[in-house]
Amino acid sequence: MSEAATLVAETKPQEAEHFDVLVAGSGISGIGGAYHLTKQCPNKSFVVLEEQESFGGTWLTHKYPGIRSDSDLFTFGYRFKPWTGTPIATAAEILKYMGEVIEENGLAPRIRYRHRIVSASWSSGDKLWTIQAVRKDTGEAVRFTANFLWMCQGYYRHSEGYTPEWPGMDRFKGLIVHPQTWPEDLDLSGKKVVVIGSGATAATLVPAIAGKCAHVTMLQRSPTWFRTGRNAIEIADELRELGVDPAWIHEIVRRKILLEQDKFTRRTFTEPEGAGQDLLAQVRAILGPDYDMGTHFTPSYRPWRQRIAFVPDGDLFHAIAAGTASVVTDGIEGFAEDGILLKSGKLLEADVVVTATGFHLSALGDIDFEIDGEPLAFSETVTYRGMMFTGVPNMAWVFGYFRASWTLRADLVADFVCRLLNRMDEKGARKVTVALRPEDKDMPLLPWIDPEDFNPGYLMRGMHLLPKRGNKREWQHTQDHWREKDELPAIDLDDPAFVYE
Template identity: 75%
Template sequence: MTQLAEADAPRVDPSATARSCPDHVDVLIVGAGISGIGGAYHLTTQCPGTSFAVLETQDSFGGTWLTHRYPGIRSDSDLYTFGYRFKPWTGKPIATAAEIRDYLGEVIDDNDLDRHIHYRHRIVSADWSSADKRWSILAERTDTGEAVRVTADFLWMCQGYYRHSEGYTPEWEGMAAFKGRIVHPQTWPDDLDTTGKKVVVIGSGATAATLVPAIAPNCEHVTVLQRSPTYFIPGRNKIEIADTLRELGISEDWIHEIVRRKILFDQATFTRRSMTEPEVVKQELLAGVRAHLGPDYDLDPHFMPSYRPWRQRIAFVPDGDLFKGIASGKASVVTDEIVRFTETGIALKSGETVAADIVVTATGFNLNVLGDIAFSIDGRPLDFADTVTYRGMMFTGVPNMVWVFGYFRASWTLRADLVADFVCRLLRHMKQHNCRSVVPALRPEDAGMELLPWMDPENFNPGYLMRGMSLLPKRGAKPEWQHSQDYWTEKDELPKIDLDDPVFVYGR
């Protein structure tokens, strides 16, 4: 019997795949994931009358929640903050991919956004013309191979940060000799049956924490093979204050806002404590794991990370399901280094061998900088590594473009909403002052400012980011020239950005 992923088949509007893309739009949104759908909503409500189109490579909307179809796929952020601020979330805080796509589908339907979305359109190149003050985009229909050309006054990049077509799998010696199957969760095959099989999941991040409890009950055994431990936050998949407010008959709009504020307050406190009292927070996190595994389970080395909390993303484990699988004996953890694959498993540095029929490489993403699109300015190829980021949204020397890059320690959508407010305010400002272009530029007072990598590894250092840092724009030493990753500051600062600051060079 084939074991299918929990996510259901994507909803596709046949007319959307055949609908002709307009020749020109005021704004072109790249990607129909959570950022792109949110951007389309904000354009319709904050900038009525603005013409726009959304180009999406995949067959349907959803982005991450369409790409990943492995068993158990779910959010690792609560939906009260991962959901949009304008649409109340009414389900459990940790949701499945199918539930998230249903939520996104409601946003599309309720706001008549579907007519703007063009699926199966992969953007190949984008060239800015200084003379025409617009972008010329070349796209390809993935179903027919047809070339599609469209011009746009403004580009809103909502394509995410990783390559959807393939995940990151290291090359280990002997992989070709392994007689079982090797799969990456990002391209989970529909015909993969793990029933009664010995499965090794390489990696211990949010993907492994999601996948393992979903497949463990029907497998012979699941082994989580990690090079180093990570932190987890086990907890109930419910929020009591939300349930109480519903019992009191409070409206969902109010519940959504109250719960969001409560969660954000708690997250801000937790993040601050992770920096100021990391050892105390570490012990609290370990106590949460120990409560599920029992006092006799030795957390060292499998659950004792060497780094302070929040240097990498922390996965929420709803109802402790990952640890229940370990406690039952259906799953186990091995902390070791891979030497090579054998015909029947994986040989480790310790001399042990882990037997496997199936190996799942939950080893991360390939960083994708602005959609693998060939960008150019007046015909000259653009290397984003040569630019400096303005607040993680815009780039020096690149006109009429904003990129949505979310938060590592808070829900992605929080920043997507903030960036959308900025874009709409910028578009209104340009229209009011009859400006056709805007490009961020270093000011005289920024001369000699030290330029640094996009992210400080001491702040946050996941593997995909470290592998791809050389591809990303630089950050400056001043706050406005970096992506702070601090939602609790940005929620106040971004709405106050002075659009007449010399940072913004307008073309009238």
């Protein structure tokens, strides 16, 4: 039992507050879920519990310089709320957008901030979830009961990021910082900065601090795929000049982007070499023909086997071309007092080291789950389309896309949950669980994601925490939005996979 759960258990029980639906988290998924409940299930009572002091999730907790989306906001934004800014947005712009959704739809009274959920217990006798939480501002233990639990908490631990242990870190006389816990008073003026990593965080941070410190070096063990282009969409600008309704522009641009993304994703499977050369050409156009592309920007894996970060207006590569930033591709032997010892034998001097090395996967919010008094191990369940789990009643989970915007799937899952809630009402059912059908009994059970398809470090480190998948589409999280946009709305809620009581 976690420390917080122990605290709740030792606190005098309070009378539970009851809701039809309890939404965990007020990030992009939770706020979207709350909106859809008000529109599609207007008679349902619900509450959103949020651990932080406000809404926003990632966009609230991450404070590092330059933080921005690496997905375009026409698809990362909600389908019901037109995006009118530049495609790649800052955290502040995304928070403003989410705040407008809350205000325009009267969602604020539904959200309880500073409420950390520590446990969730299902009772088959009562057909209810009991949720134990702690108010972070007062330490008070509070209880809720809910007919349905909607997990929108994201997929990584917000309290701390992942930093590998390297020899000699305790000897380093400088500062080691993870972007997830960036000190607000950190002054990089005159400092030599090394950013370890080459994913979306590093690609954002490096150009944001280049020119504001003595020098910044992106240190990578191996190259990453990037794509670059203008932070603008020509057709959106033209339609705005024509005075077209913003809702129409939003939908037209979404469809255009989704079609282009799907075509490119499929090309990375059918023509991986050609797709890779196109991505390299974008970078070479900025860095010039003499830059060592082979060492620093030519990955050994095919595009989209890991996430491809979009670099708006090529700012990372312009910083490298200008000499305010540089890239070193090498392994880390350990730390010295004044920098990082590389496997090549060189010393990379540093005053500040930023470990943009990823995060800890959090399976359903690090919450203690029980079903009828027995601890729930999600790794022993099988996923239903990445939304529900065998043997886990009245619960849905939002896990978005890797190769497309997270919110695209959050909207689809919201439609599914609302439709399921309404179907339960039509049937007079108080409980619904997904279960393998007779024809699924001998289905091979596999890891959540096929590592040959997608294999970022955070997933590989945490695969043992995640549910299993089958070899049929119903029992997989396919990551294929182009098909799921038609498949999820067409799910037959009377299929034998759904067991109602």
